[in-house]
Amino acid sequence: MDFSVIQYSKFMTLLDMLLHNLRTLHMSLEDSIKWLGEVMAEIGPPHSQKNEEWSFFNIKQANAIIDYLKISLFQHYKLYEFLFYSTREEIVIGTEQMIEVVKPSGGLLPDPLEEGISFDIYSTFIEPPPTLDAEVKRLDQEQVPEEFQSEANISDADPLVGFTIEDIKSVLGQVTDDILIGIQTEINEKLQIQEEAFSARIEKLKKA
Template sequence: MDFSIIQCSKFMTLLDMLLHNLKTLNMSLEDNIKWLGEVMAEIGPTHSQRIDEWNTFDVKQANAIIDYLKMSFFQHYKLYKFIFYSTREEIVIGTEQVIEIVNPAGGPFPSPLEEGISFDIYSKFIEPPPTLDKEMKGVDQEQGHKEFQPETDTSDMDPLVGFTIEDVKSVLAQVTDDILTDIQIEINEKLQIQEEGFNARIEKLKKA
């Protein structure tokens, strides 16, 4: 319609007032149409200039505005009324989660599994403090070590000093022989049991 800036402002104000009549005043369709007729009658060129606020459109423009409102706002009046006055189901788009923090040892909650956390965190925050007896024993042991500790520092000494490669080999060979001997005995016992079972089955088959 090539409305001017003032005409566009008046037209948007008219739309806002129509929605206000429905949303706030809860006007019926008939009352709102009647209100629109009274407002649009004020813009006629032969009407007295008592209200200059709406004296902005000519008759052709006023008819075009009424036609537009009739096929848009008034035709879907029940839909607008439903939007403003009907309760609709609230759609939950999120959920609230509550996370409980494990209290220190001694509280109503059990401590978490050691396998689920690192040893550093467990030893620092969860592991119970040592008892008084253990602390006293530890102090006594430290004092005993300090009393009998030689003046020379042995922390830098190699523990294998005084042993040759042959000595290490002989010790490893002895340990390996002991382990292999036990494993061999266990394997022989299992093989003997399986052999006896197979012999018993063969005897049953021969008799059958």
């Protein structure tokens, strides 16, 4: 119908109000038709010069709106009443699933793959107890001769034992000096290259 923006707004408001009257106010078909007639008289074509500025639809547009409501809402009014008023049974479709928890190792079922279970289940039911590892280590230490144990204890000692703070400072100073000298040399080379480049540019500018 080539409605304007205001006409679209009024038309959508009209549809919303008709559904509101049906859904909330439980208005009958006869009352809805009467209500539509009163509203269309206000927003329809003017009957006098006084309310001409408040009109939004001409006669053709008003008849088209009424025809549309007649074949859509009013023709299926009982269907809309059933949709808004009647309670329908909710069908819930579900499936029961049995979940079998992993049993401790040594049962009738074989151990599952480690990649297919979570770490919590694996550490609780499948992983060997930590007490066994501690017991094996203790037995191994008892079987090792005392000479090897003493050598192991010596190897585990702090390697800085026997050095004073002054010795450590002197070693760190030498290492730091070597590193700083290398960095300083590299910086000086880069500065020299940049200085030569700037000097060449200055000479070009002087010649220009």
